[in-house]
Amino acid sequence: MSIQELYLLVVGLVVVLLAILLIPVYRNRHHSSAPGLLIVIVGGIAYSVGLGLTESVTTPQQWTYAANLALLGAKLSIVGYALLVADYTNVLKTTRKTLLVAAVYPVTVQLALWTNSVHHLAWDPYETLNPAVMTGPHEAARILIWGHATIGYSLIVIALVLALREAVRSSGRRRLQSVALFATAFPPSFLYLLSDLDLTTLNLAPIGGLAQAFALIWVLFYANFLNVVPAARYRAVERMSDPFVTIDTGGRVIDSNPAARELAAVGPDWEQMPIVEFFHHSPRRATRLTAVDTVSFETEIDGERHFDVTSSPVYAPDRTIEAHQIVLREITARVHRENALQESRERYRSLFENSPIVLWELDLSAAINRARSIAEETADLITYFENHPDEYERVFELVDVLEVNQNALDAYNASSKEELVERFPDLQTAESLETNRQLIVQLLDGSHRFRDETTYRTLDGELRHELIEVTVPQSVSADYSRILVASIDMTESKLYERRLEAHNRTLERLAGIISHDLQTPLSTAEKTTTLLRMELDDVDSDVLQTVDDLEQIHHRLREFTEYLPRFARESTNVEHTTDCDLEAVAKAAWGVVDTYSLELVVDSTCSIDADPSRLQQVFENLFQNVVDHGIEAVADTQRRSCGGNETDDALSLPPNGNDFAGEYCSAATTVRIGPTPDGFFVADDGPGISPTALDEIFDYGMGAGDGSGFGLAIVRTIVEAHGWTITAIESELGGARFEIRTTYADT
Incomplete structure (x- = not known):
């Protein structure tokens, strides 16, 4: 077999192999890299056919046509390979626009070739060509062919660098594909270059075409280029x-x-x-x-x-x-x-189910929406509901019970949660319906908390009292789709409260009866004593002293009958309290008591939860106690020491309280009040309290001197009615200090 026949056999084999490769590439033509591969294969076929024809023709013109076809195939392969690598490495996507731009290169080459008879810048003139002795198209090439060849080899070098860089940067199947792409162009391009530069006596172009064909087989079937790893997306996947x-x-x-x-x-x-x-x-x-x-x-x-x-x-x-x-x-x-949310839900559900109080979860969204639409048409929603009970009933029917806890079954005598939910309307009373109306109105006004005392009926008809507190979680504040209602049974407390009220009323009536029944015998005794004094002329002083003592006893009994109803009232528990400002209440009491020249000093103020009128009575009695024992008692002591008459005006003295003291005793000049860590105090700078009297100073009738002995007893009664305690100690100012403890710390 001659070299020419072997040459043509190799060329024919390349054409057949490339034609076979067209089938899988065409089937995957929608793949982004398929256009480049198709152009490479079609160009390879055209190049191989052109090379075979240059070895078969005999005339210069035929040789020129065959060479033009070979160069068309070469330029198509170069352009296709450049597009293929650019798309694969994500440098440039293959689109219609890029295909049109890429077509400029092979088209300009063909224009130069087919107009060679005019300019002779592509091929040598026909008359100088001898196909029989030429080894390839490069032997007849001129400047335009070599210029385009330079461009073509430059594109190949750029594409090879991109493929090699991708192989270095990637791994696995991606690296294999990149190496296969590199091998598709490097061996044939190297062999073409050797032939174009006449560095070998043999035409190596067919061998280069065969190497390209086998490289493409590797790319398509072993590297699985078109089927598994989408080339255009690989860069994004890698990152x-x-x-x-x-x-x-x-x-x-x-x-x-x-x-x-x-x-x-x-x-x-x-x-x-x-x-x-x-x-x-x-x-x-x-x-x-x-x-x-x-x-x-x-x-x-x-x-x-x-x-x-x-x-x-x-x-x-x-x-x-x-x-x-x-x-x-x-x-x-x-x-x-x-997981954390699930644990939180499980904890909430456990707390919900095992709570000692009754808990409800209600969906008020539909009821609120209905009430809101009604409120837009009326000025007073409460009045509207009262005048249209059927409309409120329709609103109430929209309340959906989502869940109740286990404790609710015992509270409402229900056999199951399903029964309790189904018979929810049967629990309502006229008072609870009114409470529900108030709740709807407050929620419409934007409130997220509601508290009220109301009643309900158990499923067996028993009427009971309860305290309800409604909480709207922030997460559902827009639609009220899951609100929490806590209910505490207050029936026993209400019964105790009523019994206590009845007991207090009985106590007050008893005190009134005793006071009234003592009036007649006491009046008789007082008249008898007066007549006795009138009938006694010159009697022994001891007898007169006995009569005086008897009159003093009658006076104390008279005060007792007057104070007894008040004791009964003040000893009852305080039912309604409010926040009271310490300074404001103290100054109000100060204005009621005749305090002479005493000065009130308020260290600071605080808020106290108390009955305002009873708290003011505490201050009035404490201030009066300072007047009685810190001013008037001191003045009496001064008169007796100076030999004065007890009937003299004891307080006709200079305005300075210290004038009562002088060298005899210390009169009160200042009353100081202020808060303590657990309550408040009232202190003075008077003569103080004897240590032996501290334990009994709050007992009824234990007043010193001419006092009734009821003022501090009433103070203690009011304090204890609030649930507080009171103690008397020596003041830092030297007088008495009363400390009222309103809260209790852990001990």
């Missing part, structure tokens, strides 16, 4: 923070990104590794990654990690599945939040 793997139908990993390899903690030999070995953290689930929604991995560094699984099949041209692309999106933080 994904989510793990990405591709597995074939046999469950072996054929591609992965760095995030997946880091998660799997695999070495460089991961390719073709079974998925169960690749993700060895979770072998049971890893075998079913294409059929699960979530998967968990136990890693050494981060512990358990959770992922959402997205599996996408890769179809062959015949619509059979060739592989699966799997993306793992980490949801560890979400899973932790969901």
